[in-house]
Amino acid sequence: MQMFANTNYDFTKWRWHALIFSAILVVLGIVQVARLGLPLGIDFSGGTIVVLKFQQPVAEDAVRRALEPLPGEKVVQQYGSADDHELLVRLPQAQESEQGTSLEQGAKQVVEAVRAANIGQFEVISTEIVGPVVGKDLQRKGIYATLASIFGIALYIAFRFRLSFAIGAIAATLHDVIVTLAVLAFFGYELSLNIVAAILTITGYSVNDTIVVFDRVRENFRTMRGASLESQVNTAVNQTLGRTVITAGTTFLSVLALYLFGGEVLEGFAFTMLVGIVSGTYSTVFVASAIAIALSKNEGSTPAAPTSAARLAADRARRRERRNV
Amino acid sequence: MTSNLRWKVIAILVVVALAVVAFYPPKDKVKLGLDLKGGVHLVLRVQTDDALKLETETSAERLRDELSRQGVAIGSVTPDGARTFRVEGVPGDRDADFRRIAEEWVGPVFDRTSSANGSYSFTLKNAQLTRLRQEAVAQALQTIERRVNELGVAEPIVAPHGDGDQILVQMPGVTDVARAKEIIRSTALLELKIVEDGPAATREALLAARGGQVPPELEVIPGAAESGNTGPVFYLVKRVAGITGRDLRNARPSLDENNQPAVGFSLNQQGADKFGTLTSQNIGRQLAIILDGRIQSAPTIEGRIYDEGRISGSFTQQEVQDLSLTLRSGALPASLTYLEERTVGPSLGADSIRAGVMASAIGLGLVALFMFAYYRLTGLNALVSVSLNLLILLGFMSYVGAVMTLPGIAGFILTIGMGVDSNVLIFERIKEELGAGKSARAAVSASFDRVFLTILDTHVASLISAAFLFQFGTGPIRGFATTLFFGLLSNVFTAVFVSRTLFELILSRRPQAAKLSI
Numbered sequence: 111m112q113m114f115a116n117t118n119y120d121f122t123k124w125r126w127h128a129l130i131f132s133a134i135l136v137v138l139g140i141v142q143v144a145r146l147g148l149p150l151g152i153d154f155s156g157g158t159i160v161v162l163k164f165q166q167p168v169a170e171d172a173v174r175r176a177l178e179p180l181p182g183e184k185v186v187q188q189y190g191s192a193d194d195h196e197l198l199v200r201l202p203q204a205q206e207s208e209q210g211t212s213l214e215q216g217a218k219q220v221v222e223a224v225r226a227a228n229i230g231q232f233e234v235i236s237t238e239i240v241g242p243v244v245g246k247d248l249q250r251k252g253i254y255a256t257l258a259s260i261f262g263i264a265l266y267i268a269f270r271f272r273l274s275f276a277i278g279a280i281a282a283t284l285h286d287v288i289v290t291l292a293v294l295a296f297f298g299y300e301l302s303l304n305i306v307a308a309i310l311t312i313t314g315y316s317v318n319d320t321i322v323v324f325d326r327v328r329e330n331f332r333t334m335r336g337a338s339l340e341s342q343v344n345t346a347v348n349q350t351l352g353r354t355v356i357t358a359g360t361t362f363l364s365v366l367a368l369y370l371f372g373g374e375v376l377e378g379f380a381f382t383m384l385v386g387i388v389s390g391t392y393s394t395v396f397v398a399s400a401i402a403i404a405l406s407k408n409e410g411s412t413p414a415a416p417t418s419a420a421r422l423a424a425d426r427a428r429r430r431e432r433r434n435v
Numbered sequence: 436m437t438s439n440l441r442w443k444v445i446a447i448l449v450v451v452a453l454a455v456v457a458f459y460p461p462k463d464k465v466k467l468g469l470d471l472k473g474g475v476h477l478v479l480r481v482q483t484d485d486a487l488k489l490e491t492e493t494s495a496e497r498l499r500d501e502l503s504r505q506g507v508a509i510g511s512v513t514p515d516g517a518r519t520f521r522v523e524g525v526p527g528d529r530d531a532d533f534r535r536i537a538e539e540w541v542g543p544v545f546d547r548t549s550s551a552n553g554s555y556s557f558t559l560k561n562a563q564l565t566r567l568r569q570e571a572v573a574q575a576l577q578t579i580e581r582r583v584n585e586l587g588v589a590e591p592i593v594a595p596h597g598d599g600d601q602i603l604v605q606m607p608g609v610t611d612v613a614r615a616k617e618i619i620r621s622t623a624l625l626e627l628k629i630v631e632d633g634p635a636a637t638r639e640a641l642l643a644a645r646g647g648q649v650p651p652e653l654e655v656i657p658g659a660a661e662s663g664n665t666g667p668v669f670y671l672v673k674r675v676a677g678i679t680g681r682d683l684r685n686a687r688p689s690l691d692e693n694n695q696p697a698v699g700f701s702l703n704q705q706g707a708d709k710f711g712t713l714t715s716q717n718i719g720r721q722l723a724i725i726l727d728g729r730i731q732s733a734p735t736i737e738g739r740i741y742d743e744g745r746i747s748g749s750f751t752q753q754e755v756q757d758l759s760l761t762l763r764s765g766a767l768p769a770s771l772t773y774l775e776e777r778t779v780g781p782s783l784g785a786d787s788i789r790a791g792v793m794a795s796a797i798g799l800g801l802v803a804l805f806m807f808a809y810y811r812l813t814g815l816n817a818l819v820s821v822s823l824n825l826l827i828l829l830g831f832m833s834y835v836g837a838v839m840t841l842p843g844i845a846g847f848i849l850t851i852g853m854g855v856d857s858n859v860l861i862f863e864r865i866k867e868e869l870g871a872g873k874s875a876r877a878a879v880s881a882s883f884d885r886v887f888l889t890i891l892d893t894h895v896a897s898l899i900s901a902a903f904l905f906q907f908g909t910g911p912i913r914g915f916a917t918t919l920f921f922g923l924l925s926n927v928f929t930a931v932f933v934s935r936t937l938f939e940l941i942l943s944r945r946p947q948a949a950k951l952s953i
Contacts, residue, residue, distance in 0.1 A: 116870070163782070214616070214776060235780035237612070244478060244775040247597060255907030259900040266896055307842055307904060307912045311849065311919070314900035318853075318893045322860065325889040353856075353863045360805060360859070361852035364798030368848050371797055373790030375470070375841055383849075 114352040122344040125400035132285055132397050139292030146295045151302035152238060154252070156203040156245035158216040159238040162224060164195040165231040173197055176227030180219055190374040196235070203242055214239055252306045259310055260284070263317050271324050278402035279320045282393040286316045289389045290382060297381070304379040312386030315361070319354060319394040324402070326350050339406055343399045351395070358391040440943060443936045450928070451823060454830025464833040466590075467607075468840035468914050471788050473781030474607035475615065478774045479579075481600045485769035486571035487559060488517040494541045494557075495520040496675055499651070501540050507532050510553075511651055518559040525553035571768045572600055579604060579619055581764035586615060601774065612778050614757070620771045622727045623761035625683065625700075626676035627744070629713070630721035630733050633670030634658065641669045656723065658730025659748060670730055672723045677713040679766075682706025684742075686762035688755040691747035696755040698746045700762065707742035715739040726758075791844035798848050799825075802855055810862055812952035816937045817858040824854045824929040828922050837917045846918025850926065853897070857930030861886050865953060875951045879938045887931055894923050 121128075152159055162173075174186045182202045189198040201216040217237050224232065260283055268276035287309055299305065326346035334342050362384065369380035458464045469476050492514050499512045510524020525533045530553065537547060537555070545557040559567070572595065579602060580593045588606045596603035609615050631653055635641035638655055642648065649655060654674045657667045682702050689699035702710055714722070714736050721733045724746050731748040750758070799821070806814035828850060832839065864886050868878035898920060905916035942949060 161783070163780075214613075214773065218613075233780065233782075234778075235783040237776065237778040239773075239776040241774040243480070251907050255903045258906075259903035262899040262903065263896045266899060270892055303912055304842060306907075307915050310900055310904045310907070311915075314897040314919075317896045317900070318856070321893045321896055322889055325892055329885070349867070350863075352866075353859050356809070356859045356863070357852075357856040360802045360855045361849075363801045363805065364848050364852050364855075367798035367801060368794045368845060370794075371790060372794035372845070372848075373787050373841075375787055376791070376794075376845055379842065379845055 114348075114355065117348045117351055119348060119351075120344060121347045121395060122340040122399070122403060125396070125403065128396035129400050129404075132393070136285055136288050139288045142292040143288075143295050148291060148295050149298070149300045150245075150249075151300035151305075152200065152240050152245070153303045154245050154249045154301060156240045156242040158201040158220075158240075159236075160199045160201075160217050160220045160234060161189050161236045162197050162199065162221075162232045163235045164197070164229075167192075167195055168197070168230050168232075170197060172227065172229045173199070173224060176223050176229065177220065180216075180223060203245075248303065252303075256287070256306070256310060256313065259313055263313070267317075267321065267324070271328060272406070274405035275324050275327075275402050277405055278398045278400075279317050279324070281401045282320055282390075282398035283313050283316045285393045285397050286312055286386055286389040290385045293385045294382060299378050299381065302378060304376065305382050308379045308382035308386065311383065312390060315386065316390035316393060319357070319390055320398040322353065323347055323350050323394060323399060327399070327402075339403055343403050347395055347399055354391060354394060358387055362387050437943070440936070440939055443932070444940065447823075447933055447936060451826060454827045457830035458833035461829070461833075465829065466833075466836060466838045467784075467788075468838045468843065469605055469607055469777070469784075470779050470841045471784045471791075471839065472607045473779050473784040474605065475609050475612045475779075476775070476777040477604040477606075477616065477619070478596055478776075479602045479604065479619070479771045480774050481572045481575045481602060481768075482770045482772060483568040483571045483600050484517045486567050487564065488514070489768070490544070490563075490567055491516075491518055491520055491559065494544060498522070498537060498540050501536055502533070505532070505536060507536065509533070513651070515556070518564065520557050522555040522557070523553070525555065527553060568600065572602070574768045575771065576602055578765050578767050582618055582761060585760050585764060586618060588615075602771075608781070610781075612776075614753075616773065616776075618757050618761060620773070621757075621761050622767045622770055623680065623758070623764070624727050624766040625678075625680040625746075625762060626725040627678040627710075627713075628656075628672040628676050628723045628725060629717050630723050631671045631673065633672075634668035634733070635670075636668060638669050641671055656725060656728065656730050658723070658725075658733065670721075670723055670733060672725075672730075676725075677722075678702065678706055678710050680762060681766070682709065683762060686759045688752070688759050689745065691745060695747065696750045696752050697748075698750075698755055698758050698762065700744050700746065702742040702744070710744075711739055711741050787841050788844075791841060795844060795848055795851070799851055802851060806855065806858075810953055813862060816934055816941075817855060817862070819937060820858060820929040820934045821851055821854040823933055824850060824922070824926050827925040827929065828918065831921050831925060832918065837921070838914050839918075840914030842912055842915035843918045846915045846922060849919060850922030853923065854926050854930060856893075857886075857890050857926060858934060860889060861930070861934060862953060865951070869951070869953070875945075875949055876942055879935070879942065879951075883931065883935045883938075890927065890931060894927055898923050 170186050170188065174184070177184050177186065177199065180201070184202075185198075185200040187198050187200075189196040199220050201220065217239060221234060260280055263283075264276045264280045267279050290309060290312060294301070294305065323346055326349055327343050330337070330342040330346050334345065337345075365380050365383045365387065368376060369384060372380055495512045495514055499509075502509055507529045508526065509522060512520060512522050514520045522533075522537075533553075533555075534547075537557070541557060544560060544563045546560050547555055547557055549555050576593060576595065580591075583591045583593055583604065583606060586606075586609075588609055590607055592603065592605040594603050595601070604619060606615060632644070633641055639647070641655060649671075652674050653671050655669055656672055657669055659667070682705060684701045684703040684706070686698055686700040689697055691697040715738075718736050718738060720736055722736050723730045723733045724744075725731070726746065731746050746758070802821075803814070803818050806817045808814075810817065825847065828847070831837075861882055864882035865878050868881050869875070873881065901916050901919040901923065905913055905920065938951075941951075
């Protein structure tokens with residue numbers, strides 16, 4: 111069986127459409143995130159989460175009523191599947207919580223209030239209390255890690271390929287991160303440590319995908335001497351199309367299993383990955399190579415040193431192209 | 436089979452055997468993180484200012500004592516904030532003596548500035564500041580470690596965390612979190628001081644005889660009422676402690692004269708000498724037993740006591756046990772605040788393992804199904820190399836003692852995805868080469884040679900992001916980064932070396948012109 115055998119779709123012809131489409135997508139994404147805001151989970155905003163497991167079904171409203179007297183805005187929601195009778199209670203960051211004692215006060219009050227309301231036997235299966243210091247620290251580290259990881263990868267690509275490719279790969283990766291964040295905001299996911307981990311994984315995955323294409327372009331520099339840069343890139347995208355789609359498909363399948371069966375804790379992680387895989391596959395085919403072509407053409411005589419063979423071939427191709435114009 | 440191929444097969448078998456030995460039996464060898472095993476994860480901050488304050492106060496005290504011993508009469512010595520104390524009213528004619536004594540006693544640690552009228556201010560040197568803060572954190576770390584060990588927690592982690600003054604404590608399997616937290620945090624600073632006056636119901640009443648002023652060598656400490664009376668009482672005691680927790684040799688639960696739970700303690704040699712002198716000189720006076728700045732009791736000294744004492748108060752049995760434990764493990768040099776707490780109940784952890792293992796199995800199953808459908812027999816090749824990848828990863832993680840967390844299971848699932856990716860990359864290339872008219876053998880050989888570079892590039896890029904993820908992450912996320920990192924490494928081995936050997940193995944038994952089922 112073979113899908114995409116010897117395909118010859120003209121992706122580069124559509125590259126401006128794709129770039130404009132992506133630009134609109136990214137702008138919409140940014141607007142979306144700006145408008146809806148990106149709700150921060152307690153990992154970053156600080157606060158308290160208590161998960162209660164009841165022995166029999168219990169109404170969320172009953173718990174909400176029981177918690178009425180506690181200060182601040184509380185969130186009560188079902189946790190996991192309905193058969194588990196698990197409820198998650200979230201409290202906002204207490205004001206004076208720099209002091210250790212008040213930090214743990216909230217969780218204690220929740221347990222006491224629910225017990226006093228006498229709505230059923232329950233046990234506390236997990237508690238998370240994050241103080242504001244830790245939250246800010248994690249925010250800073252999260253942003254730093256994402257940027258540093260993108261920069262590190264860019265450096266590697268610039269070293270192994272050429273600067274314009276690095277920029278193309280980074281543009282594609284940022285595109286994926288922004289689109290993913292927008293989708294998360296749309297579905298009301300809160301940014302947690304797990305989701306940041308997923309986003310960092312997506313940067314790795316997206317670049318991975320892009321490198322496979324670039325690697326093929328580099329090979330085509332040698333084998334397709336004389337062809338235009340566009341056709342070298344386009345051929346590479348077509349040659350790797352089967353692999354791109356199959357890999358995206360299988361990775362999607364295994365992450366889908368994680369999303370469906372991996373349990374409540376990893377649901378957000380898996381969802382983020384699913385979105386990132388779709389976006390990453392699209393950006394590999396349409397965004398990365400389009401930007402690489404655009405930049406390669408404008409790249410004067412001072413690009414960062416690519417590997418010499420690739421560079422020579424590219425130069426030759428470019429000179430020929432100029433003559434043709 | 437050529438001898439070259441035979442050696443490759445043996446190498447693979449050896450690696451797999453080593454991996455299996457490393458993680459078998461998994462129940463004992465694979466370390467589970469808190470999110471899978473259940474337990475509590477705490478981040479504390481050491482309030483290092485406390486340690487500075489203590490140093491400043493004791494230095495001021497030492498200087499005052501030495502000055503009076505050498506007959507230099509001064510106005511007052513008063514602490515001012517955590518790192519400064521002031522000396523007022525140094526007589527002009529003794530100024531040189533004062534400077535000499537100050538230089539000798541506090542000079543190495545404090546910077547001295549002088550102003551008019553014989554006033555001096557002493558400020559902790561910056562280098563000392565750093566040293567004291569570091570010492571406080573190091574000492575707190577040791578104390579917490581002793582306490583956690585005494586709690587009987589299996590495989591706890593007590594480690595410095597973040598920027599300087601934070602400490603991470605992980606206690607797997609602990610169920611009574613509130614008690615564990617209290618034991619870790621209680622300062623357990625024991626001081627025995629001679630009572631000068633008291634008890635009185637209010638501060639004002641206590642100080643009435645002294646014109647409302649606290650004399651510089653004394654201080655007011657609250658305590659619980661002796662009997663019947665509720666509400667706090669106040670005592671005026673000596674500022675300098677005769678005996679502190681450092682002089683303790685042991686502390687254990689016992690009973691007081693009314694058969695109420697109490698903590699009995701014994702002193703070490705040095706403490707016993709001091710205690711003997713202190714008690715024999717103060718027979719008939721009261722001795723305040725102060726715990727964390729609060730007087731527990733103030734018995735009258737009946738005679739000379741050497742090395743045994745008792746702390747009584749209204750304690751429960753549990754409190755007595757916990758107090759003995761904290762006293763034995765030594766006082767904390769500074770108070771602690773909790774910055775973060777995450778508790779996972781054992782049932783949630785078990786659920787997570789079940790769900791994670793099930794998701795991995797289903798993911799692997801779906802991928803295998805697809806690979807067989809799409810690549811036919813060659814799909815088996817992918818399944819073998821991906822499975823070996825997981826085995827080696829598990830073995831490696833057990834061998835280096837890396838912790839398996841829930842996001843770590845996600846890392847396993849991603850490793851499946853990446854392993855398949857490498858295989859797809861190779862298989863697609865083989866199809867392409869076959870399509871270009873090459874023989875099966877030539878196609879396989881050319882594909883692996885070419886694709887190796889691609890795999891190298893993609894893996895290095897992913898390793899970079901995994902490394903930053905590790906740098907960023909705490910606990911569970913670190914588990915994910917570790918899994919991803921080792922998964923990538925072992926994938927280079929399985930996808931390139933193992934998979935190629937499998938192809939060669941298949942082709943070696945066939946005639947030169949054989950076709951591949953791909």
